[in-house]
Amino acid sequence: MAIDRNEVGDQEWESALARAEVLRRLPNRPSPGEIADATAELDVSRSTLFRWLKAFREDQRVAVLVGRKPGRQRRGIDAFEPALKALVDEAIRTFYATPERPTLTRLWKHVCSACRHNHLTPPSIRRLKGYIATFDAEAMTRRREGKARADAQFLALPGEFSVKHPLQVVQIDHTKVDVTVVDPIERQPIGRPILTIAVDVCTRMVLGFYLSLEAPSVTSVALCLTHAIIDKTRWLADRGISLEWPASGLPECIHVDNGAEFHSRAFKLGCDDHNFVVSYRPPGAPRFGGHIERLIGTMMGAVHLLPGTHFSNVLDRGDYDSEGRAVMTMRELEAWLALEIIAYHSDLHRGIGRPPIAAWNEAIAAHPPRHVRDPLAFLIDFLPFEPRVLRRTGIHLNNICYWSDGFARWIGRCDDKVLVKYDPRDLHQVFVKLGGNYLMAPTRNPGRPAITLWEQKAALRVQRARGRREIDEETIFQTIAAQRALLDQATRETTQTRRLRARRAHLQPRPALPASAPADEPVIALPHFPVEVWE
Structure with missing residues (x-):
């Protein structure tokens, strides 16, 4: 195998050129005298001369005449019997x-x-x-x-994922935010929220986002999409932000990974209804979502500056007490992220060579986006749903009865089940599709408090653990009320105990913490603090 010119020094290359010059002078059938003269000039043996001559005539390259270093030329495989x-x-x-x-x-x-x-x-x-x-x-x-x-x-990445106009391709993804948030009442840590965020591939504008304490679901996707398509002036003003965030409009294609929420019936039906093409990344290939992945990395890098951050890894975190230093509520973090996104829009983006907001304003002037007339109807289209029979007593869903006076004209006239949409964050009302339109139906008892689907399922588990097979609506709401009262009492007692211990810290040493909690100690879940629906 010939050696590349870049792998040898100048002196070795000059020697190879001199050998080539001697070999070129030799005829096809050299005489004994010519062979003797060549071996003397090159100071090599007869066998080496003929080896060089054969290699040079076969390859026609000077590089084959470069002297090799002594020793094995192939490592490893020739070393073992x-x-x-x-x-x-x-x-x-x-x-x-x-x-x-x-x-x-x-x-x-x-x-x-x-x-x-x-x-x-x-x-x-x-x-x-x-x-x-x-x-x-x-x-x-x-x-x-x-x-x-x-x-x-x-892996080589010679290609480029590019689009021609805004909202042609919108990427959506989730991430756990690297910061602990606190509840708005006691200011105690309640965990790390999940961020669902959407970006326009053409202009790199962030179209919208949604924060939640729940796992990624079709509801979080629906709320993120709703935030992406609406005009955000009122939304920003409600959070005390006077800056501009002009991104809005209906996308043509939504590019997502293979999460269960993106394969749900509600998501697919909503996309079909609004003429969205859904494009899925190849499984296990995050590089196909590079734009949203880089945006998430940028946002999390900024989050690391907040009190209560978890940093990127354990080594960076060190002995930093993320829960102890947490100060921001969900709504405060939401406003902070909005300001960070607005600043991101005005900064130079290396991928497109200009600020995203400048690219957006120029692009929408040439290609105006589509807008939705009713954001609430858009949100409803993406909410989870269940088919139910319209009874004379109303709609029964999740062991709760819902009624609307608009049901009266449909009683006894619906042969098939009707479509019932619900918001898992608030089961106080559902949306029933009748005659091509959605009818809002609250709980039959208007005095019922608003509850989440998580609370409803937890109440069912409690009652079934007590041996009750038949669960009625009254039992569910009584159980949830008792759980909430127990939680409020536990929270107050915990706060008082913490304050009393701080007052007595100088009088006695702090007791050692137990290695683990008793097995029979009850676990009380923290309440859900839903973010309001955008109008």
């Missing part, structure tokens, strides 16, 4: 190339132990390292560190 090679290959396959990622030293000790058992001379760790270097690096990384790591290191 067949029995030792088979043993090392087996050790690499079953021990080294595994997700546990043992070190080279561990592999060497494993090979040495196997060699002693098979009466073979073990290789040195240096020779073993050289042999591993002959394996395909990408395949080895894939087996040891996984597909994502191998793709990030070895």
Whole structure:
């Protein structure tokens, strides 16, 4: 194999040129005298001369005449005899190339132990390292560190995901925010929220977002999309923000991953109804959502400056008390993110070479976006739904009865089940599709408090654990009221105990915390603080 010119020094290359000049002068069948003159001029043996002459005439390149360094030219594979090679290959396959990622030293000790058992001379760790270097690096990384790591290191990305006009492609994704939030009453930590965010690929404008303490769901997607399509002037004013966020309009294509919420019936039907094309990323390939992934990284980098941050990893966090230093409520974090997004719009974006807001204003002048007439109807289209029978007593859903005077003209005239949409954050009302339109129906008892689907399911679990098979509406609301009262009492008592302990801290040492909570200690869930629906 010829050596590349860039791999050799100038002196070695000059020597190769001199050898080529001598070899060019030799005829096809050199005489003994010509051979003797050439070997004397090059100061090599007869066999070396003929080896050079054969290689030069076959390859016609000077690089084949570059002198090679002494020693083995192929590392590793020629270093082992067949029995030792088979043993090392087996050790690499079953021990080294595994997700546990043992070190080279561990592999060497494993090979040495196997060699002693098979009466073979073990290789040195240096020779073993050289042999591993002959394996395909990408395949080895894939087996040891996984597909994502191998793709990030070895996968070529020559293409580019580009679009021609705004709202042609909108990417949506979720992430857990790297900051702990507190409740608005006691200012105690309640966990890390989930951020659902949408970005326009063409202009890099953030179209909308939604914060929630619940896991990603079709409801969070619906609220994020609703925020994306509406004019945000009133929404910003309600949060005391006087700056502009002009992004709004209906997208043509929604680009998402393969989360369950994006494959739900409600999401697909809503997209079909509003003429949205849904494009899914290939499974396990986050690079196909690079625009939203980079945006999330930018937003989380800014969040790390807030009190209560969790940083990017445990090492960066150190002994920082994220829960103890948390100060922001959900609504305050929501306003802070809005300001951060507005600042992001005005900053230079390296991907497009200009601020996103400038690109947006120019693009929508040439290609005005579509707008929705009724944002509430748009939100309803994406809410989860269940088919139900319209009874003379109303609609029964989640063991709760709903009634509207508008049902009267449909009683006894609906042969099929009707479509009932509901908001899991508030079961105080549902939306029933009758005659092509949605009719809002509150609970039959107007004195019922607003509850979440999570609270309703928790109440059912409590009652069924007590042996009650038949659960009525009254039992559900009584259980939820009792749980809320217990939670309020526990919260007050916890606050008083904390204050009393702080007052007595100088009188006695603090008691040691137990290693674990008693097994029979009741677990009380924190209440849900829903973010209001945008108008």
